[in-house]
Amino acid sequence: MVGLPARGKTHIARRLARYLSWLGYSTRVFNVGNYRRARLGSQKDQSFFDPDNAEASAARAEVAKVALDDMVAWFADGGEVGLYDATNSTRERRLQVADRCRAAGLQVVFVESLCEDEEVIESNIRQTKLHMPDYANFDPERAVDDFRQRIANYARVYEPVVPDEGSFVKLIDVGRRLEAHRIQGYLPSRLVYFLMNLHPIPRPIYLTRHGESLFNVEHRIGGDSLLSPRGEAFAARLSGFVAKEIGEDREISIFTSTLRRTIETARPLGRTTVEWRALDEIDAGDCDGMTYEEIQRRLPDEYESRESHKFDYRYPRGESYRDVIRRLEPVIVEIERERTPVMVVAHQAVLRALYAYLMDRPPHECPHIEVPLHTVIKLTPTTYACAEERIALGPTASAITRP
Numbered sequence: 035m036v037g038l039p040a041r042g043k044t045h046i047a048r049r050l051a052r053y054l055s056w057l058g059y060s061t062r063v064f065n066v067g068n069y070r071r072a073r074l075g076s077q078k079d080q081s082f083f084d085p086d087n088a089e090a091s092a093a094r095a096e097v098a099k100v101a102l103d104d105m106v107a108w109f110a111d112g113g114e115v116g117l118y119d120a121t122n123s124t125r126e127r128r129l130q131v132a133d134r135c136r137a138a139g140l141q142v143v144f145v146e147s148l149c150e151d152e153e154v155i156e157s158n159i160r161q162t163k164l165h166m167p168d169y170a171n172f173d174p175e176r177a178v179d180d181f182r183q184r185i186a187n188y189a190r191v192y193e194p195v196v197p198d199e200g201s202f203v204k205l206i207d208v209g210r211r212l213e214a215h216r217i218q219g220y221l222p223s224r225l226v227y228f229l230m231n232l233h234p235i236p237r238p239i240y241l242t243r244h245g246e247s248l249f250n251v252e253h254r255i256g257g258d259s260l261l262s263p264r265g266e267a268f269a270a271r272l273s274g275f276v277a278k279e280i281g282e283d284r285e286i287s288i289f290t291s292t293l294r295r296t297i298e299t300a301r302p303l304g305r306t307t308v309e310w311r312a313l314d315e316i317d318a319g320d321c322d323g324m325t326y327e328e329i330q331r332r333l334p335d336e337y338e339s340r341e342s343h344k345f346d347y348r349y350p351r352g353e354s355y356r357d358v359i360r361r362l363e364p365v366i367v368e369i370e371r372e373r374t375p376v377m378v379v380a381h382q383a384v385l386r387a388l389y390a391y392l393m394d395r396p397p398h399e400c401p402h403i404e405v406p407l408h409t410v411i412k413l414t415p416t417t418y419a420c421a422e423e424r425i426a427l428g429p430t431a432s433a434i435t436r437p
């Protein structure tokens with residue numbers, strides 16, 4: 035990462051880390067600020083960041099090196115994407131980082147956040163910086179002043195990344211403009227694609243399964259059945275919920291799968307919906323339409339195999355949770371891109387995968403996340419994560435859980 039303080043570097047690094055971990059890469063953020071606070075104490079005033087303060091500059095360079103050493107060691111241990119989260123504000127510092135990484139055989143992409151919009155900077159200082167341990171027990175106005183001085187100290191020596199430094203992406207004014215240079219290969223390209231769609235505007239994301247289906251009543255998996263009477267009652271309640279929560283005049287983007295039970299659940303909302311094949315339920319292949327008891331009886335090896343490694347288990351001629359995550363990637367980018375509230379009406383396995391991304395849960399946990407029928411999960415982005423609320427709308431549906 036590259037950028038002056040309060041340019042959203044940590045936010046971007048964490049969002050990238052969440053996305054890449056969810057896609058299955060071993061990913062970790064190395065935040066040099068945390069190393070500094072742990073090693074040198076958190077309460078340093080702006081003079082500590084003055085480039086003319088030789089002693090402090092040496093101490094800062096030292097903690098940056100320790101964090102870099104840790105990152106390189108972590109790569110040697112099997113890490114795949116390391117996000118080195120620091121200001122890296124001079125060409126000299128970046129050269130040291132890049133030389134060290136390249137010597138270890140690592141590919142380097144600089145992600146620079148540039149922003150001169152005073153309103154954005156002010157809001158970033160107030161929302162995130164004032165809550166840092168650096169300013170615990172500080173008068174807020176004094177803290178804002180001190181942080182502004184800290185930024186000014188960095189700005190005196192700041193050098194933006196230039197083309198001869200190698201691959202980079204520049205996010206200018208919170209993604210209003212993006213510049214990419216020498217981005218090659220699959221992963222760096224995914225990174226740019228993701229960053230192009232990222233924005234910091236918080237809006238709720240609602241996840242809900244379809245109303246109870248006729249297959250749910252019979253405890254059968256998969257299929258394309260219609261709603262049961264209880265499922266229809268849920269659809270009507272969902273419509274009332276959205277009308278109250280969003281109101282008639284506000285927009286909400288509604289995504290469904292291409293299966294009838296989600297389309298029918300969204301119909302009473304009376305709004306435009308987008309059908310995504312990527313949101314269709316996990317493909318149970320040869321087991322589609324069976325109950326779990328039938329699978330256990332007729333295909334005991336398959337049943338046991340799924341029990342023992344549910345995340346990687348792939349149904350014969352069907353999918354695994356890992357496969358589901360892969361096909362959901364464009365949906366995630368679309369959810370990130372939307373600036374209005376989003377409601378996803380989908381299925382148990384698919385929503386578990388989306389939930390794991392939004393709540394930053396390790397992917398292998400997703401087959402076990404609870405996503406009950408007739409319950410709306412409301413996730414509201416906070417600075418670095420999401421706040422969660424579960425709203426049970428009823429009526430009580432038949433429990434479809436593994437025997």
Ligand code: F6P
Pocket residue numbers: 254255256257315316318381382383401434436
């Ligand atoms: O039972 C409902 C259902 O959506 C099935 O169609 C699907 O196979 C299943 O849930 C996914 O849950 P699990 O991975 O726990 O079997």
